Amino acid sequence: MSKIEEQYLARTARSAERGKAAEAVMPGGDTRAAGYHPPYPLTLERGEGPFVWDVDGHRYLDLVGNYTSLVHGHAYPPIVEVIRTGVGRGTAWPGRCEPQIALAQRLVERVSSVEKVRFTNSGTEAAMLAIQIARTVTGRRRILMARHGYHGGMDDTETGFFGSEGVHTLVAEFGRAESFEQVLSERGNEVACVVLEPVMGSAGIIPSPPGFLERVRDAAHRAGALFVLDEVICLRLSTGGAQKIYGVEPDLTMFGKLIGGGLPVGAVGGRDDLLAVCDPRAPRIFHSGTFNGNPLTTAAGTVAVEELTADRIDQMEQWATRLAEGLRAVAAGVGLPFSINHAGSLLNVFFTEKPPPATLVRSDGELITQFHLASLNHGLFFAPRGMIAMSTVMSDAFIDEAIERARGALADVAAGQV
Numbered sequence: 292m293s294k295i296e297e298q299y300l301a302r303t304a305r306s307a308e309r310g311k312a313a314e315a316v317m318p319g320g321d322t323r324a325a326g327y328h329p330p331y332p333l334t335l336e337r338g339e340g341p342f343v344w345d346v347d348g349h350r351y352l353d354l355v356g357n358y359t360s361l362v363h364g365h366a367y368p369p370i371v372e373v374i375r376t377g378v379g380r381g382t383a384w385p386g387r388c389e390p391q392i393a394l395a396q397r398l399v400e401r402v403s404s405v406e407k408v409r410f411t412n413s414g415t416e417a418a419m420l421a422i423q424i425a426r427t428v429t430g431r432r433r434i435l436m437a438r439h440g441y442h443g444g445m446d447d448t449e450t451g452f453f454g455s456e457g458v459h460t461l462v463a464e465f466g467r468a469e470s471f472e473q474v475l476s477e478r479g480n481e482v483a484c485v486v487l488e489p490v491m492g493s494a495g496i497i498p499s500p501p502g503f504l505e506r507v508r509d510a511a512h513r514a515g516a517l518f519v520l521d522e523v524i525c526l527r528l529s530t531g532g533a534q535k536i537y538g539v540e541p542d543l544t545m546f547g548k549l550i551g552g553g554l555p556v557g558a559v560g561g562r563d564d565l566l567a568v569c570d571p572r573a574p575r576i577f578h579s580g581t582f583n584g585n586p587l588t589t590a591a592g593t594v595a596v597e598e599l600t601a602d603r604i605d606q607m608e609q610w611a612t613r614l615a616e617g618l619r620a621v622a623a624g625v626g627l628p629f630s631i632n633h634a635g636s637l638l639n640v641f642f643t644e645k646p647p648p649a650t651l652v653r654s655d656g657e658l659i660t661q662f663h664l665a666s667l668n669h670g671l672f673f674a675p676r677g678m679i680a681m682s683t684v685m686s687d688a689f690i691d692e693a694i695e696r697a698r699g700a701l702a703d704v705a706a707g708q709v
């Protein structure tokens with residue numbers, strides 16, 4: 292056992308004890324694969340602004356904001372206020388409501404490819420709905436996605452996440468348009484839609500190279516397939532989402548995370564004629580959901596979206612740059628190979644000279660694992676795979692403190708290497 296791990300065990304006794312209780316009733320004591328890490332993840336108790344606290348009473352600088360969804364941090368006062376006001380009027384109504392209309396309006400105003408919206412309760416459900424719409428309008432079954440892309444926990448997209456083709460899933464290589472073009476020229480007549488993130492998120496914040504998205508979209512259209520962009524993470528990159536930055540309009544867009552203001556959410560937006568398959572006056576899909584567009588989520592989400600202004604998006608990008616530069620400098624100071632992928636307010640760190648392509652098995656697996664654990668010991672919380680997301684409630688001082696704590700964590704990692 293490394294010193295880093297010994298220290299983690301010593302400072303998180305109550306988390307460990309709650310982990311045992313969790314293991315008795317949940318497989319691996321867990322209900323969300325992405326955040327799991329050995330020896331056990333922390334048990335958390337509270338979040339406020341850009342901080343979270345564990346049950347052992349430690350405060351952490353939260354550098355991941357519930358995996359990018361808390362773009363305004365924890366318990367953001369304007370969101371707390373709408374939830375507090377709303378909850379007294381009931382949490383879910385079996386009918387349309389004003390906050391739902393407001394959030395749909397915000398998405399239509401902001402994202403130019405979106406004419407109509409349907410709400411779901413997670414990004415996974417948004418993927419399910421987008422794929423169902425594509426299958427309905429094309430009469431085809433297959434989807435084509437990037438190898439190791441993540442579009443939620445459903446079996447058709449999970450196959451591709453793990454890297455292989457499945458019964459309904461074809462895969463091609465992210466960033467290599469010719470790889471998608473080849474699959475589409477050979478098997479395009481089986482493909483209902485191509486699903487892509489403009490910046491691959493969970494695979495390591497990998498931006499699309501110039502021209503990639505256009506070429507894939509054009510190849511999809513030549514094959515008669517829909518082109519779907521997954522903006523569950525990327526919406527935060529501009530007021531119009533990553534599709535505005537890249538100048539590529541998809542047929543359908545998947546949303547999630549930040550548009551719920553911290554509550555569970557998902558949505559599909561897109562062309563009127565495509566979303567029309569869900570129109571209950573002439574439905575081709577029975578798209579329903581007990582909590583779809585519920586008033587609490589949509590009221591919180593409306594505030595989150597409205598308050599994500601262009602200035603704040605720029606400010607978050609500046610903090611991400613400041614953090615990336617600081618991390619590079621401290622890593623160079625301890626002599627570890629180090630690289631960072633950076634897109635706007637999102638970063639992913641790697642202990643390799645250059646960021647790797649999308650992969651599930653990282654060559655720096657041991658180093659990133661040690662750095663993540665050492666960072667927790669130093670009061671820094673981010674995704675075990677090294678993903679970091681800014682929030683609007685950070686500050687220069689917060690970023691500088693994060694760099695100082697990372698300096699300590701990196702020193703521990705370097706000490707463990709000798």
Ligand SMILES: Cc1ncc(COP(=O)(O)O)c(C=O)c1O
Nearest residue numbers: 413414415441442443523524547
């Ligand atoms: C790009 C992307 N799509 C879809 C999802 C699934 O969203 P959810 O976790 O809300 O089901 C995620 C979740 O991390 C995601 O990162």
